[in-house]
Amino acid sequence: MTVVLDRPYEFVPPYRGNLWPTAIQTFRLIDWHLRKKEAVLDFECRHAERFAESLQAGHGILLAPNHCRYADPIVLGWLAREVHTHLYAMASWHLFNTNRFEQFALRRMGAFSVFREGNDRKALETAIDILVSGERPLVLFPEGTTNRTNDVLKPLLDGVSFIARAAAKKRAKREDGQVVIHPVGLKYLCLEDAHAWAHEQLAELERTLSWLPAPGPGAIGNLVERLFRVSQAYLALKEIEFTGHASTGELSPRRDRLIEQLLQQSEERYSLVAKPTEDVRERVRKIRAAVSNTFFAAENTVRDPATFRRDAERADLAQFLLSFPDEYLTPGKITDTRIVETIQRIQEAIFGKAKESLPMKVVIEVGEAIPVPAGRPPRGEADPVLCQLRDQLHTMVTSLSQEATLLA
Template identity: 55%
Template structure:
């Protein structure tokens, strides 16, 4: 997720028309894009009858998928096409700044912007209104950002519950108003957990060997002893961590990989917070990264930053982004008794994005999209300090389904 420094944030509202979404579905444009840009060439839908039941009941529907790849928003177009519906989706502001065509296409497919570096009341209000109207399902990724770990769910953001619960309250008021008709928002507000799992359609040995060879050659590693793909991937991850340690610490760290990763993350965030004179908001890496990014963005546009200040702010954001990227490498993900072909592919592609800014997507993938039964949204908020039952249920459903889907990948 990129902080946009080229221009200040301007809300991009949802496109309400039907012609463009219908045309995009008819011409299968996202099928072509997914194949060319993301390597996703096939899909399988499961549990769509649960979504159909909510559509027939005229509920306000919030679809809450896990978010492990940039392809996720577009693969959600496949169930929409099969069910003959259109959707809206909340999308990060930076995606609307990739170019005029991207901005045009995103809007016509139903996306609207969210400014993750600040409090975006317009975006929240648009999301709530979509659920109140109930004309189209709304897609929100509750993890917030892409994590590249398909088998492990990151902590969910509470904003999903706020949006759903606020919409449920407004719908309840509409039901109580005798002057309103069924078209003014009949049914309830429900959340459907959606588990997305990507499976490799062919053996990864040739693809992985080619990608690892290129990495090792860039590092000057030649005539290496025989090792399997898992060992090579782990060693390269360790090498890239060592390079970042030397860059920011001046030396390689000591200890196992998780402790070294955590030490570098803490150094990056603590030193950046000190330079920006920010108090540590919490122990959560994402909250600390968000504060750094939002402060950098506001200072850049509020003060008309001079070149030196602008350079420093961009450097602070880069350090925060590296910390967040490091936090996406989970413990034990590539343990010998747990590793699968999809985990190897994810890790290699994540390293490629870190080093090259983009990943190789020539390995063909199949997306499995599984819908869970609806979770009805209660209008009452949980007591202060207590876990939100809506978010707990959502997290449990996604975790359980992803764990089961993970078993469909090939073991190495």
């Protein structure tokens, strides 16, 4: 659950020293972590010289990668090693509330917290100051959250350009050089045949649903059919859990109806009214904020954490269901990585954690530097900086997606 109800938000600053980041790189601790925890065994950096040139020029640098796996912030350590630098990164507050070791490790690797359920001025000021000082490059994920759909770029949040412009304005006053954004395309590729792995994982999911697993790996068509059946079963279970009954028909409209019902249930509880222009992510953010604010404003004797957690779970589920794109398993476009990602999303839904057991390689591609002007974007028009960032990321993600093995 991404809403923390155990304690009120308290800003977690980054660790400013170089001793720990240097030790982590020297002893290859990120390599160990990625190999053991994420099954990411290899990497390839492309156009790292673009990043290096911005470092040498003394620019304030914002790295803006697509965000498809929990491993993404860690794999950027390989890019940092390539150009001999360390990084800072903004990370959601809930990540600092797992255990003390992870909070310790996150900070030592340069992470600092952001409260996504509210206006976190301290996190914004920290991010802006990092870019103004040019002390280290700053990592911000413009999609906001991970989605495990490596081939699809989600809409970008405008906070990235806001932070970059605010820093550029301060730098311009000091006549201290530019702020630039480097888009970074991340693509995970299977190092082994995914067919047998997919059969094994689907068989486990089928047993969990009390089904008899299909015999043998079978053809890709059979694999996709089984994947759709498991997806239907999961959706039906959630429909029963939150609406009382399972519906019929195609998966996409059923998914969309459930998302809307989940959002409406929570919005009614907190007297929230969704604007016609608001997308699901914005509605989810408002629900999470209302859950957190209402919980901590209530008296200890009258608030029931279980009720608030249930409301937060509804919002999380609505956002999670968005990570099943309609076109991802279209015949003629099915790749090994798309099969793996879809299975892992279902594993996260049912088991709470994906089985990161298929060896992967990550390609880290650095885009051209986007100079950030100090002035505000044109009123009533799309922000040109955000448009350039989106276009570069979309081009890289689309191109990189074609490097996966086509199955059908």
